[in-house]
Amino acid sequence: MTNVIKTVNLTKKFKDTMAVDNISLEIEKGDIYGIVGPNGAGKSTLLKLITGVSTPSSGEIELFESKDLEKGRKRMSAILENPTLFKDMTALDNLEYFRIQRNVPERSKIFEALETVGLDPSSKKNVGKYSVGMKQRLAIALALITNPEIMILDEPISGIDPKGIYEIRNLIKKLALENGVTFIISSHLLSELSNTVTKFLVIDNGKKIKEMTIKQLYDETSNHIILETSDNSKAMALIEEKFKYGVSASENNSVKVLNAGDDISRIIAFLVENKIDVLNANKTHQNLEDYYMNLVGR
Numbered sequence: 001m002t003n004v005i006k007t008v009n010l011t012k013k014f015k016d017t018m019a020v021d022n023i024s025l026e027i028e029k030g031d032i033y034g035i036v037g038p039n040g041a042g043k044s045t046l047l048k049l050i051t052g053v054s055t056p057s058s059g060e061i062e063l064f065e066s067k068d069l070e071k072g073r074k075r076m077s078a079i080l081e082n083p084t085l086f087k088d089m090t091a092l093d094n095l096e097y098f099r100i101q102r103n104v105p106e107r108s109k110i111f112e113a114l115e116t117v118g119l120d121p122s123s124k125k126n127v128g129k130y131s132v133g134m135k136q137r138l139a140i141a142l143a144l145i146t147n148p149e150i151m152i153l154d155e156p157i158s159g160i161d162p163k164g165i166y167e168i169r170n171l172i173k174k175l176a177l178e179n180g181v182t183f184i185i186s187s188h189l190l191s192e193l194s195n196t197v198t199k200f201l202v203i204d205n206g207k208k209i210k211e212m213t214i215k216q217l218y219d220e221t222s223n224h225i226i227l228e229t230s231d232n233s234k235a236m237a238l239i240e241e242k243f244k245y246g247v248s249a250s251e252n253n254s255v256k257v258l259n260a261g262d263d264i265s266r267i268i269a270f271l272v273e274n275k276i277d278v279l280n281a282n283k284t285h286q287n288l289e290d291y292y293m294n295l296v297g298r
């Protein structure tokens with residue numbers, strides 16, 4: 001696979017603050033790459049370094065496997081803060097303004113972009129009357145008119161209602177899958193990104209805490225077992241002794257066996273051999289926010 005973005009020991013220091021501290025990452029074509037971290041973790045600064053809004057104190061960036069960043073950044077579009085949209089103009093007129101400003105010759109691009117994000121080009125409604133979600137879709141349309149291969153969106157779904165989030169999510173996935181656009185999107189919440197990204201990086205105090213694919217996340221968080229048995233106390237004692245897994249009493253008169261998902265059949269068979277009836281046995285997910293809080297600790 002082709003690396004479209006690579007950073008090596010990327011660092012940005014502001015006086016006493018290490019906003020980005022030695023971050024190395026590799027993002028492949030078509031990835032939807034999430035950057036997650038609490039307030040002040042360094043997410044925006046990292047995005048600004050990649051887009052060239054800010055210059056690194058040290059470290060390196062490669063775009064499309066090249067150090068020619070000026071050329072690479074022409075193939076990238078970013079929405080770092082709420083873009084300035086003209087509130088008393090329609091979506092179409094806003095896009096027309098930006099098309100001319102950005103020297104995009106084909107007028108058809110603005111219709112294509114509106115269609116992609118699901119906004120009606122013939123709408124007479126001024127943008128000032130748009131919901132937050134519609135404004136975000138328009139911002140994405142605006143970023144699309146230059147046909148970017150990389151899109152960088154700083155907190156694209158904050159402040160949007162669930163329906164709006166659903167639409168933005170599907171839009172990002174569609175663009176990644178059908179058009180091969182590579183995304184970097186940031187968020188405070190792992191749960192907000194987990195339905196969208198293919199891979200993510202958790203940062204805090206500018207440092208890389210954990211990088212994993214979404215599959216690894218689900219493997220790590222879905223590996224517990226919830227059991228209902230005819231004798232929970234005895235079941236807990238036997239499982240702990242035989243398998244050395246952590247066990248605890250769980251809600252609804254059940255038993256939770258930690259990180260034991262791969263042994264579910266052996267555990268059931270063992271309990272039955274020991275004359276304990278297993279009434280119910282399921283693998284379960286750890287709450288993603290709990291998992292995330294364990295990683296960042298705040």
Ligand SMILES: Nc1ncnc2c1ncn2[C@@H]1O[C@H](COP(=O)(O)OP(=O)(O)OP(=O)(O)O)[C@@H](O)[C@H]1O
Nearest residue numbers: 014017018019037038039040041042043044045046
């Ligand atoms: N221009 C600047 N001058 C001085 N310090 C800065 C500057 N920009 C960011 N910082 C500091 O760098 C750290 C990282 O900030 P950054 O905005 O990148 O975090 P963030 O993860 O995007 O936070 P948030 O989610 O609150 O937007 C913070 O401690 C911030 O105060």
